[in-house]
Amino acid sequence: MKRLATGLAALLLTVPLLGATCALAAPTGSDLFFGTPYLSSVKPGTRIAYDYKHVASEEKLGESFDEKLELNVTAPPEDASKRIAAVDIWRGDRHNEAGPFPTMNGNPVSLVLLERDVKEMAQLSKGSPFYIRNRVRDTIANGTVEAATFDYAGKPVEGWKLTMVPFANDPNKEKLLELAGRRYEFLFSDAVPGGIYAIRVVTPKADGKSNIIETSLTLTGTKLPAPAAQ
Numbered sequence: 001m002k003r004l005a006t007g008l009a010a011l012l013l014t015v016p017l018l019g020a021t022c023a024l025a026a027p028t029g030s031d032l033f034f035g036t037p038y039l040s041s042v043k044p045g046t047r048i049a050y051d052y053k054h055v056a057s058e059e060k061l062g063e064s065f066d067e068k069l070e071l072n073v074t075a076p077p078e079d080a081s082k083r084i085a086a087v088d089i090w091r092g093d094r095h096n097e098a099g100p101f102p103t104m105n106g107n108p109v110s111l112v113l114l115e116r117d118v119k120e121m122a123q124l125s126k127g128s129p130f131y132i133r134n135r136v137r138d139t140i141a142n143g144t145v146e147a148a149t150f151d152y153a154g155k156p157v158e159g160w161k162l163t164m165v166p167f168a169n170d171p172n173k174e175k176l177l178e179l180a181g182r183r184y185e186f187l188f189s190d191a192v193p194g195g196i197y198a199i200r201v202v203t204p205k206a207d208g209k210s211n212i213i214e215t216s217l218t219l220t221g222t223k224l225p226a227p228a229a230q
Helices: 006-013 029-034 108-125 129-142 173-181
Strands: 047-056 065-074 084-091 094-102 144-152 155-164 183-188 196-204 211-223
Touching: 029 129, 029 155, 029 183, 047 108, 065 108, 084 108, 094 108, 108 129, 108 173, 108 196, 108 211, 129 155, 144 196, 173 196
Parallel strands: none
Antiparallel strands: 047 065, 047 211, 065 084, 084 094, 144 155, 155 183, 183 196, 196 211
């Protein structure tokens, strides 16, 4: 089975790990993305489910598809604090996986999505994935963070929205053409399993009237571990 690890490791290794908790009053993008231990309270054996949709407006931009993702949190029976996480990815009957990942900071699902995004942009623009990855990484720290409220499981949830447009002012943005306008939105909350409720990435046409590529990931629920046998 195919594992997505190298680029994801680069995202992790090039960003300094922050403190175990972030300041709730005014988190930064790095606090939300890398500095919060969302999985520390997730019981080992839990599977967190997401719907993933990718829509391309033209064939030359790649295929459109739907997927199911599950973040599987495990730990040795003798020490639940040593959690690790892996991501199972189903596209129809095709199955891939990514990981395992440490769980001290952030949610690996966001890294899986960003690494896919980096590869897509590099393929479409014929640009360097290293340059694109570093630019996205740098922009996370300076993204716009604002309070947000959304519905999950039929209840309102308080959280934070991180918004960023990594290539809006990039000196090489003309090489990216319409990809330079790609916009990222992340919804975070400690009140939802895994800390991430939704991610949306859109690439608008130059005239702004529609999008050429849209990607979304949405939390759909959890599968708790079976009770231990008596």
